[in-house]
Amino acid sequence: MRILGVDPGLTRCGLGVIESASARRVTLVDVRVATSPSTLETPARLAQISAVLEAVLDEHRPEALAMERIFARSNVSTIMGTAQVSGVIMLAAERRGIPLSLYTPSEVKAAVTGDGRAGKEQVTFMVQRLLGLAEAPRPADAADALAIGIAHAWRGAAAPVGSGATTDAQRRWAEAEKAARRRS
Amino acid sequence: MRILGVDPGLTRCGLGVIESASARRVTLVDVRVATSPSTLETPARLAQISAVLEAVLDEHRPEALAMERIFARSNVSTIMGTAQVSGVIMLAAERRGIPLSLYTPSEVKAAVTGDGRAGKEQVTFMVQRLLGLAEAPRPADAADALAIGIAHAWRGAAAPVGSGATTDAQRRWAEAEKAARRRS
Numbered sequence: 001m002r003i004l005g006v007d008p009g010l011t012r013c014g015l016g017v018i019e020s021a022s023a024r025r026v027t028l029v030d031v032r033v034a035t036s037p038s039t040l041e042t043p044a045r046l047a048q049i050s051a052v053l054e055a056v057l058d059e060h061r062p063e064a065l066a067m068e069r070i071f072a073r074s075n076v077s078t079i080m081g082t083a084q085v086s087g088v089i090m091l092a093a094e095r096r097g098i099p100l101s102l103y104t105p106s107e108v109k110a111a112v113t114g115d116g117r118a119g120k121e122q123v124t125f126m127v128q129r130l131l132g133l134a135e136a137p138r139p140a141d142a143a144d145a146l147a148i149g150i151a152h153a154w155r156g157a158a159a160p161v162g163s164g165a166t167t168d169a170q171r172r173w174a175e176a177e178k179a180a181r182r183r184s
Numbered sequence: 185m186r187i188l189g190v191d192p193g194l195t196r197c198g199l200g201v202i203e204s205a206s207a208r209r210v211t212l213v214d215v216r217v218a219t220s221p222s223t224l225e226t227p228a229r230l231a232q233i234s235a236v237l238e239a240v241l242d243e244h245r246p247e248a249l250a251m252e253r254i255f256a257r258s259n260v261s262t263i264m265g266t267a268q269v270s271g272v273i274m275l276a277a278e279r280r281g282i283p284l285s286l287y288t289p290s291e292v293k294a295a296v297t298g299d300g301r302a303g304k305e306q307v308t309f310m311v312q313r314l315l316g317l318a319e320a321p322r323p324a325d326a327a328d329a330l331a332i333g334i335a336h337a338w339r340g341a342a343a344p345v346g347s348g349a350t351t352d353a354q355r356r357w358a359e360a361e362k363a364a365r366r367r368s
Contacts, residue, residue, distance in 0.1 A: 043278035050275055070264060080254060083264050084271025091234055091272050094227035 005149025014145030189333025
């Protein structure tokens with residue numbers, strides 16, 4: 001299954017395309033960071049981000065779109081731009097009939113590192129390892145977009161702990177899932 | 185000049201089209217309220233609002249779009265949906281090359297009532313009067329959208345106080361503008 005992971009933002013919007021095969025293996029297809037300068041007005045900035053998004057959708061035809069769920073943060077001006085971008089992305093997905101799923105940052109961190117409070121470096125390291133990349137994906141927005149895609153690929157499909165196909169990372173993810181279920 | 189005023193919202197999005205002629209006269213062209221049920225997922229809700237917006241843009245070809253400027257409010261879930269809708273509207277305007285202006289609620293209230301802290305009933309009453317409507321525009325989202333359009337039509341074009349063409353409302357608007365300039 002081809003998945004587009006999106007880390008939404010008006011200044012930088014991470015767009016990571018992965019292919020999720022059997023045995024919970026994920027491979028990198030493409031990763032881009034759409035940018036727009038803060039010197040432009042918001043409508044023009046949204047159009048720049050949208051143009052890159054539409055190009056990625058045209059080229060890779062993902063079957064699913066996964067995006068970070070947005071919460072209110074202290075920086076109100078940033079959150080407004082992020083919400084506006086997320087609206088544009090949601091509409092693009094809906095118009096193409098692509099199902100969209102939302103994940104909190106801690107769900108994504110737990111998926112790729114086993115720890116919902118993992119730092120950015122740890123997420124980047126695990127994304128590189130899980131996708132078998134020679135170099136770490138940069139900037140952080142690219143790694144985050146790929147992490148969101150991986151979280152979606154693995155959602156509800158945790159391999160049983162101790163099964164032959166399970167990697168260290170997958171075992172930690174399954175354990176994190178179990179721990180999360182115990183807490184809720 | 186044909187102006188589309190937009191009161192953005194995910195549950196109800198007011199869309200008011202007015203024609204602004206000489207002597208600061210404004211007339212109603214069309215007013216609609218696009219709605220979407222909260223039972224739907226956000227992408228589908230954005231698509232419903234977008235479809236009505238695109239129909240209004242196709243039919244009336246406004247030369248300018250005026251929208252309420254969004255600020256953080258206490259209800260975070262509402263503000264996120266409003267911001268997402270506003271992103272969709274901004275992108276639609278940009279794609280069609282329609283210039284977009286943003287107005288704060290108090291700027292809009294000052295424009296149509298002369299008082300930046302006017303209540304909803306007062307805004308509705310003045311919109312009805314300024315547009316010469318037999319009935320008050322309902323719901324409030326419709327009246328607000330029209331008020332935003334009127335605020336844009338009158339922006340920076342306040343008739344000189346005491347000139348023959350000035351109505352009571354226009355005189356109050358000019359006075360409110362002067363008062364605002366004194367305060368800033």
